[in-house]
Amino acid sequence: xxxxxxxxxxxxxxxxxxxxxxxxxxxxxxxxxxxxxxxxxxxxxxxxxxxxxxxxxxxxxxxxxxxxxxxxxxxxxxxxxxxxxxxxxxxxxxxxxxxxxxxxxxxxxxxxxxxxxxxxxxxxxxxxxxxxxxxxxxxxxxxxxxxxxxxxxxxxxxxxxxxxxxxxxxxxxxxxxxxxxxxxxxxxxxxxxxxxxxxxxxxxxxxxxxxxxxxxxxxxxxxxxxxxxxxxxxxxxxxxxxxxxxxxxxxxxxxxxxxxxxxxxxxxxxxxxxxxxxxxxxxxxxxxxxxxxxxxxxxxxxxxxxxxxxxx
Numbered sequence: 001x002x003x004x005x006x007x008x009x010x011x012x013x014x015x016x017x018x019x020x021x022x023x024x025x026x027x028x029x030x031x032x033x034x035x036x037x038x039x040x041x042x043x044x045x046x047x048x049x050x051x052x053x054x055x056x057x058x059x060x061x062x063x064x065x066x067x068x069x070x071x072x073x074x075x076x077x078x079x080x081x082x083x084x085x086x087x088x089x090x091x092x093x094x095x096x097x098x099x100x101x102x103x104x105x106x107x108x109x110x111x112x113x114x115x116x117x118x119x120x121x122x123x124x125x126x127x128x129x130x131x132x133x134x135x136x137x138x139x140x141x142x143x144x145x146x147x148x149x150x151x152x153x154x155x156x157x158x159x160x161x162x163x164x165x166x167x168x169x170x171x172x173x174x175x176x177x178x179x180x181x182x183x184x185x186x187x188x189x190x191x192x193x194x195x196x197x198x199x200x201x202x203x204x205x206x207x208x209x210x211x212x213x214x215x216x217x218x219x220x221x222x223x224x225x226x227x228x229x230x231x232x233x234x235x236x237x238x239x240x241x242x243x244x245x246x247x248x249x250x251x252x253x254x255x256x257x258x259x260x261x262x263x264x265x266x267x268x269x270x271x272x273x274x275x276x277x278x279x280x281x282x283x284x285x286x287x288x289x290x291x292x293x294x295x296x297x298x299x300x301x302x303x304x305x306x307x308x309x310x311x312x
Contacts (some may be wrong), residue, residue: 039285
């Protein structure tokens with residue numbers, strides 16, 4: 001007890017970058033963040049403006065784009081600020097706030113990927129009943145329920161983290177306030193925190209992943225019964241974007257939490273965290289726009305209409 005001190009701020013370990021390369025990586029991460037914001041905003045605006053995209057699939061996609069935008073904004077502005085100022089510190093309150101919002105938008109990303117997989121399952125396996133099953137009321141209720149669950153889940157972990165005591169060590173071995181790294185610094189009993197992290201977060205990662213796998217297993221079995229090449233191509237192009245997004249997000253999470261390195265490499269953990277927290281939100285708009293004919297047509301239509309209005 002005599003060794004305990006009042007921790008008012010933490011130090012973020014940051015990224016494994018040589019000092020002489022700091023400016024180059026700062027420009028790179030700034031470009032990545034601006035690309036993430038612009039790309040996801042374009043997806044949201046296009047879906048809002050084009051009435052043909054007012055369907056359950058694009059309703060969930062617009063929510064995913066909003067989540068990606070916010071998810072990246074939780075960590076990137078602070079990372080860029082620290083790189084520019086050479087001051088890697090973050091206050092205790094700001095650290096807890098970052099943990100809270102990181103979990104909110106991270107959970108929402110997972111839940112939306114599951115709901116989008118279910119939407120594709122209903123559309124392909126029950127096409128005649130799709131509009132009655134995926135009604136606007138059900139879609140809105142699902143998204144509202146998911147936001148409530150993520151907020152409550154993040155609040156639980158944040159409040160549990162807030163009760164911890166800290167001693168001399170205040171260096172968080174990541175570029176943001178990661179819950180796992182935060183708990184490791186505590187010098188008080190962390191049994192409850194670790195139990196809730198591995199049980200609840202484990203279930204939130206594994207169960208949604210299994211639900212996505214089950215949805216696509218049903219979709220594949222349904223496709224195999226169809227002899228039409230045109231229908232198979234349309235289904236594969238529709239699901240391809242979602243599968244790519246799932247592979248990116250879950251690939252990074254599996255690499256980070258389920259396949260740890262033998263020597264507990266901090267560098268590997270930081271790189272994998274960068275993949276799902278920064279790279280995936282940046283790539284999702286490109287995945288859905290480049291592989292989706294409806295999005296590309298809507299974008300062209302909006303651009304052409306704006307040009308015509310400017311001409312007149």
